[in-house]
Amino acid sequence: MALNNKIAVVTGAVMGIGRAVTETLLQHGAKVALLDVNEIAGKNLTETLNQQHGTGKALFLKCDVQSEQEIKDTFQKTVETFGGIDIVCNNAGILNEETWEKAVSTNLMGVIRGTYVGMEHMNKLTGGRGGVIINMASMAGIGPFPSCPVYTATKHGVVGFTRAMGAASEASGYGIRFNVICPSFVQTDFLANIPEKLGRFSHLADAAHKLVDTLGILSVSEVTECFLELATDESKNGEALVVFPKGKTYAKFPSVL
Numbered sequence: 001m002a003l004n005n006k007i008a009v010v011t012g013a014v015m016g017i018g019r020a021v022t023e024t025l026l027q028h029g030a031k032v033a034l035l036d037v038n039e040i041a042g043k044n045l046t047e048t049l050n051q052q053h054g055t056g057k058a059l060f061l062k063c064d065v066q067s068e069q070e071i072k073d074t075f076q077k078t079v080e081t082f083g084g085i086d087i088v089c090n091n092a093g094i095l096n097e098e099t100w101e102k103a104v105s106t107n108l109m110g111v112i113r114g115t116y117v118g119m120e121h122m123n124k125l126t127g128g129r130g131g132v133i134i135n136m137a138s139m140a141g142i143g144p145f146p147s148c149p150v151y152t153a154t155k156h157g158v159v160g161f162t163r164a165m166g167a168a169s170e171a172s173g174y175g176i177r178f179n180v181i182c183p184s185f186v187q188t189d190f191l192a193n194i195p196e197k198l199g200r201f202s203h204l205a206d207a208a209h210k211l212v213d214t215l216g217i218l219s220v221s222e223v224t225e226c227f228l229e230l231a232t233d234e235s236k237n238g239e240a241l242v243v244f245p246k247g248k249t250y251a252k253f254p255s256v257l
């Protein structure tokens with residue numbers, strides 16, 4: 001699928017990986033709705049992006065992915081402004097083992113909300129024109145990360161949900177592809193103040209930092225390369241693409257059948 005003139009929604013679009021995905025989409029000729037809780041930075045960024053890529057290419061909409069109503073309203077506003085939705089990147093996520101219910105609501109339930117509301121606009125069976133939904137998990141969605149069990153659970157949930165949605169779409173004819181990216185550590189503000197974010201597991205912060213040293217740190221552009229591959233390659237559906245500094249690989253999952 002070529003990205004030129006496509007319409008995309010990116011959650012958590014103002015910082016880090018979401019910002020890089022947004023910039024990549026704009027560079028490839030797409031229009032992007034930036035959804036984020038950070039209104040001041042979001043409006044400033046959008047002004048800059050419209051200067052760089054052309055007036056009206058980027059639209060900031062304040063949205064907390066914990067709120068189904070805010071997701072519905074902002075996706076609707078995207079459709080009214082740009083004329084449809086072809087691509088959704090459910091990227092917003094947090095690390096906080098202390099306020100763990102918020103982490104579940106943001107990382108897992110936020111992805112499910114964004115997927116279901118996106119489908120209301122994209123599903124070919126209900127008048128949409130199809131497209132691709134790409135969710136942001138983590139390498140902690142493939143194997144356990146001992147210092148953050150709830151974060152691990154949310155990311156395993158995102159991987160399982162995305163794979164099941166890919167299979168459901170193929171079986172049902174939604175015309176939407178569903179894929180998930182599983183990065184190792186990425187150079188963003190997300191990695192700041194790790195011990196505070198680990199709550200009752202803060203005593204495992206040294207082990208987490210050791211794992212960062214062992215695995216190394218990705219740049220955001222290494223993640224956007226994965227995004228581009230999954231968005232443009234029409235053969236990719238239900239895939240989990242793992243990326244770490246040594247390379248990228250499609251995850252293989254055990255089957256008991």
Ligand SMILES: NC(=O)c1ccc[n+]([C@@H]2O[C@H](COP(=O)([O-])OP(=O)(O)OC[C@H]3O[C@@H](n4cnc5c(N)ncnc54)[C@H](O)[C@@H]3O)[C@@H](O)[C@H]2O)c1
Pocket residue numbers: 011012013014015016017018035036037038063064065066091092093094106136137138139182183184185186187188189190191
């Ligand atoms: N940085 C890493 O090492 C790393 C590794 C693997 C996966 N990830 C995942 O990638 C995604 C993005 O992480 P990042 O490193 O860019 O983080 P980041 O903290 O740099 O940026 C996150 C963005 O999401 C926004 N956001 C947070 N909560 C939100 C909410 N409830 N609703 C809407 N927007 C919200 C923030 O305002 C911010 O703009 C997350 O899902 C994270 O779990 C990050």
Ligand SMILES: CCCCC[C@H](O)/C=C/C=C\C=C\C=C\[C@@H](O)[C@@H](O)CCCC(=O)O
Pocket residue numbers: 095137138139140142143144145146147148183184185186194207208211
């Ligand atoms: C504390 C920082 C959290 C960052 C989360 C972010 O999503 C990045 C994750 C990066 C890598 C995750 C790797 C997980 C690996 C596990 O599968 C396991 O193999 C590691 C076990 C390590 C151990 O100490 O036993």
